Amino acid sequence: MSQNVYEPHNHSACVRHAIQEAQALCEEKGARLTRVRLRVLELIWQSHKPVGAYELLPLLAQEGFNSAPPTVYRALDFLLELGLIHRLSTINAYVGCNRPHGSHPVCFFICNCCGRAQELENDKLRAMTRQVEALLGVTVEQQMTELSGVCPACREHTTPETSGEHCCHDH
Amino acid sequence: MSQNVYEPHNHSACVRHAIQEAQALCEEKGARLTRVRLRVLELIWQSHKPVGAYELLPLLAQEGFNSAPPTVYRALDFLLELGLIHRLSTINAYVGCNRPHGSHPVCFFICNCCGRAQELENDKLRAMTRQVEALLGVTVEQQMTELSGVCPACREHTTPETSGEHCCHDH
């Protein structure tokens, strides 16, 4: 884990780092990080809260980009393919990847309260994959684990009287 | 793992067992396993290949049931709530649960070729959850792991010349 999104941190450094990594990766792979693609990546990185494809449309429109679904989905597909973002299928939303180097088993914790998602590197996950492969005789090509619950920040801010309400951070 | 869906097995015994378990569970919880709900459960259990909500509509219609989306989704919600089925969010499909006793961490392997899904009990999964909770200080409430790749049956039936094609089992 390179950082903990539930703790205060210098978020603009997060974004800057992500963009630099993306540019380097594209350079390396000869992929074109066009204006729309870059902007979509930036928008996704604006917070650690995964963002839906249709939330991006009006944001792009504001900036004069074409704003029909295919535009966004094509950008998302490009970024997914390079591993610059991940898709969280339990919530149909997209979030930046903080270690975009090749395909890797993906594990996220998603806070049901603030919505922020933390990507995790987990050795148990790899062990599990190997165990499944051995047990079933299968070949695993893709894998995604999505945990959800309450993050420390939300548990702290959720006093008994506000229990059940949303505490809407958006960092 | 109570069985391996990729190996030949007595599938009608699978179904019979699932239905009996469902009836017992509903009895125990005072839940009403109505005709639509029972039929949806049976249809889902007809194969180990997860089925989409909209695939169920025409099947129900054939049998004289009302066949509008809410009918199916209400039945699915009921079955999900009792843990009689699981939703595989990476493929938007529903599949029977072979151990419907309370909420449990869910882990599936889905074959990209034949589509059949195998539910797995995995101790590494529980270890991972505990590790994540300790590492982030979070409380995990739900979790889903979806692996995908090629099952042994499909690898075997996929000779070099048919490579890349589908091998469409539907057991």
Next chain:
DNA sequence: CGCCTTAGGTTATAATGTTGCAATTCTACG
């Protein structure tokens, strides 16, 4: 029965994701 709760019928609509094709832009190569 008569009341209440739960389940189901019906219509419409929301949310998410694709297809197909034309127009444009970029890149490589002569």
Next chain:
DNA sequence: CGTAGAATTGCAACATTATAACCTAAGGCG
């Protein structure tokens, strides 16, 4: 340069998945 081919984008329509709202029917229970 300049042009051919590939990649990207614009655009319109459509497909798939899921939910809302409101009403009717059925079952449980005094």
